[in-house]
Amino acid sequence: MAANSQFAMAVHVLTMLAQKQDENVKSDCIAASVNTNAVVIRRLLGHLQNAGLVMSQTGASGGTRLSRSPAEIDLAQVYDSLACGEVFALHPRQPNTDCPVGRNIESVLCNLQKEIDRSIDEKLARYKLSDIINLIEQGKEGTSKGAA
Amino acid sequence: MAANSQFAMAVHVLTMLAQKQDENVKSDCIAASVNTNAVVIRRLLGHLQNAGLVMSQTGASGGTRLSRSPAEIDLAQVYDSLACGEVFALHPRQPNTDCPVGRNIESVLCNLQKEIDRSIDEKLARYKLSDIINLIEQGKEGTSKGAA
DNA sequence: TCTATCTGTAGCAGAAAGAGTTACAAACAA
C-alpha cells in the first residue's frame, strides 16, 4: 500500500475553492474541512500553484482561489501536479546483472510503467473538476445512493 | 511516491521460474538474482502461491515452480495477487462531516479509485508472462534498443 | 529411520517516508 493521499486531499481542496469562487479562502479554513493541519494544506497548495491551478495571496485578507474555472481543470492535471506518479516502483536494489533476467528486466518494466501512467492520465483527464462537484451535489440528496 | 516494488520483483521472479520450467527453483537462487534476501522472496512467493500462479514444495530438493504455462499468466493476475492496489489513498483522517464537501467526497473518490484500478487491470491483462519473456530476450541482443 | 535440505513464518532492528506541529520571515490590506 502506502499510496498517496495527497491526490484525495487536492481534489477536496479544489472542490472547496470552486464553491467559493472569487473569494480568498484561508488555509486554516481548508484544514478544518480536510481535518488536518494548515501547514499540510499550504504545502499541498504549493504544488497546485506551481501547476497553475490555484493562486495564493499573502498578507491580510489573503488566501487562495482557483486560477481557472472548474470546467477547465481536469483530474489529470491535479494528479500530475503532485508528481506522486508510479503505480509500482522498480527494484529497490539493482538486480544482479550476472543473471540474464536481472540484466534486462528493468528496462522492460520501466516501459510498462510509463504505459500504465499514460493510461491513468487518460482516464483522469476525462473528469473535470466541475464533474466532481456535480457528483458531490448529487450525493447530498439521499444518503449515499452511490455516485457511480 | 513510495510505490510498491513487489510487483517488479514478482515479474522478475516469475520470469526466472518460466525459464526453468519443470524444475524446482530455490528461494536462495532467486534472491541472488533479485539481489535481496531469501525470506523476502519467500514472502512474495506466498502471495503468488495463494493466487495459484506458482507452487512450492518443502524439504530436500524442494523449491518453487510455475503452476501454469507463461502464456496462461497475465500481469493483472500478478498485480492483483499482491493486493498492493490503490493508486491513491483516501484521506488519512476522516474529513470534517460538518462540511458538505467533506461529507460526500469520500464516496466519490472511492468510486473513482475503483474505476482507475479497473483500467490498470485491463491494461496489465493484455500482457502475458510469455510476452515479458520475449521482450527480455529481445533486450539481450544489442545493449538496450528499448524494449518498447 | 536418519540426515541434510528447503519452505513457511515469527519476531526484531534499522531505514525511509509521511504527517503533524511549532516557529518565524516576508508580504500585504487597512
Add this chain to the structure above:
DNA sequence: TTGTTTGTAACTCTTTCTGCTACAGATAGA
C-alpha cells in the same frame, strides 16, 4: 504601523518496508 496570512524550515512521532536471524515442519534420499 499593525494585524493577518502565506511560505518554508526544522523537528518529532508514527507507520511502513526491508533485511535479517532463528527455528519448526516437511520431504527426498541414503
